Amino acid sequence: MVVLPSPVVQRRAVAWVFLFALALAAPSLARAQSAKATAPIPAATLALMSQKGTSASAPVLFRAYKKESEIEVWKKAAGGRFVHIKTFPICRWSGQLGPKRKTGDRQTPEGFYTVPQRQMNPNSSYYLSFDVGYPNAYDRAQGSTGSAVMVHGVCSSMGCFAMTDQVVGEIYAIARDAFAGGQAAFQFQSYPFRMNAANMARYRTDPNIAFWRQLKEGSDRFEATGEEPNVTVTAGRYAFLPYKDPALESLVTARRVQEEARIASLVEEGSAAVRTTYSDGAQHPFWAALSAKGVSLGDVSRPEALAYAGQDVIVIPAQRRPILVAEAVWSRWMVAASVPALMRVRGFKPAYEQAPSRFAALVTRYDQTLPTILSASLTGQMPAPTPPAIIETLAQR
Incomplete structure (x- = not known):
């Protein structure tokens, strides 16, 4: 008769086997983790940096745009300004x-965030990642909650920027080498869309517009100077310290x-106002096109929601004002030889080119019209008005 060990002994044996297997696999796992976290920046990207007058060790800054589903990489060049290196599509x-307002709302945050080296995660469950630093001082002032908002691999998001493994590997390497070059922390700017005048006019009725105007101020400072904006939070609002160089502040x-004037002009011209809605976020058309061709993107979160991404709701329809053309322009156009014959007005002359009427000096006000004409006819300056009905008509005015 075979005597089997007790269930407790069996469970312990399985546990020891698992731990033994894990111990054997640990060095391999560690080497794999180390390999992906230490992979070099691709040569093509290094070449782009060199062309723009910067290097892998120079400070870095990232800018994310949700509506466009893109993350831009900017590096500080030799002249001190940040220059655009490349743009990655968000999966x-x-x-x-x-x-983002609270834990579990699936919102990808917007604002200005700081990422020190300790927020880099080479052992992420999503290949590689870094924590953007949500909630920051502004978010906490608004009572917003949540944590662990990442830029990471794969193509699944619950409030993060999911980039796929290959893309996040390059982003991670770029940030890693900037830290190695001495940068203490980099700025991560997250926007709802590109903060230009056209978009600000387009979303002028959105409930978030006051918040977005704060973000635009920081974006404008960066666009004007190429230098990282000095971000603070005052009375629950984003505020920006002036640059030390007065010339930069002038820019x-x-x-x-210029931007405020452009926004006002677009609104005055009758540009449409919209709100863009999503079932649950979106992805860059690059990844959508690959997926449509049958290329696997791995684990894609809520793929059914992508069919309802970016639906524009017209709040105020566009009302284009008619273009006013001076008479001097349209009147000459009507008789121009270049106008098709069917549209040409033969013999047309604008009022200012016509000979003055011989009655112009005589006809002033209606109450003077009849006596003036009668006097002129009696003295022979002009023929008597005929038929008589004309005189009666004038007298009744």
Whole structure:
């Protein structure tokens, strides 16, 4: 008779086998983790940096745009300004346009975030990742909750920027080498869309517009100067410290005036106002096209929601004002030889080119018209008005 060990002994034996197997596999897993976290920046990207006058060790800054589903990489060049290196397509972000408010709302955050080296995660469950730093001081001032908002691999998001493994590997390497070059922390700017005048006019009725105007101020400072904006939070609002160089502040002021004038002009011209809605976030068309060709993107979160991404709701229809053309222009156009014959007005002359009427000096006000004409006819300056009905008509005016 075979005597089997007790269930407790069996469970212990299985556990020891698992631990033994894990111990054997641990060095291999560690080597794999180390390999992906230490992979070099691709040569093509290094070449782009060299062309723009920067290097792998120079400070880095990232800018994310939810509506366009893109993350831009900027590096500080030798002249001190940040220069654009390349743009990565986002495979998946979740939620709607607007800031993150609470844990579990699936919102990808918007704002200005700081990422020190300790927030880099080479052992991420999503290949590689870094924590963007949500909630920041602004988010906490608004009472917003949540944590662990990442830029990571795969194509699944619950409030993060999911980039796929290959793309996040390059992003991670770029950030890693900037830290190795001495950068203490990099800025991560997250926007609902590109913060230009056209979009600000387009979303002018959105409930988040006051918040987005704060973000635009920081974006304008960066666009005008190429330098990282100095972000603070005052009375629950984003605020920006002035640059030490007055010349830079002058550039900021000029851009702000120009942008505000452009927004006002677009609104006055009758541009449409919209709200863009999502079932649950979106992805860049690059990844959508690959998926349509049958290329696997791995684990894609809520793929059914992508069919309802970016639906524009017209709040105020576009009302284009008619273009006013001076008479001097349209009147000459009507008789121009270049106008098709069927549209040409033969013999047309604008009023200012016609000979003055011989009655112009005589006809002034209606109450003077009849006596003036009668006097002129009696003295022979003009023929008597005929038929008589004309005189009666004039007298009744």
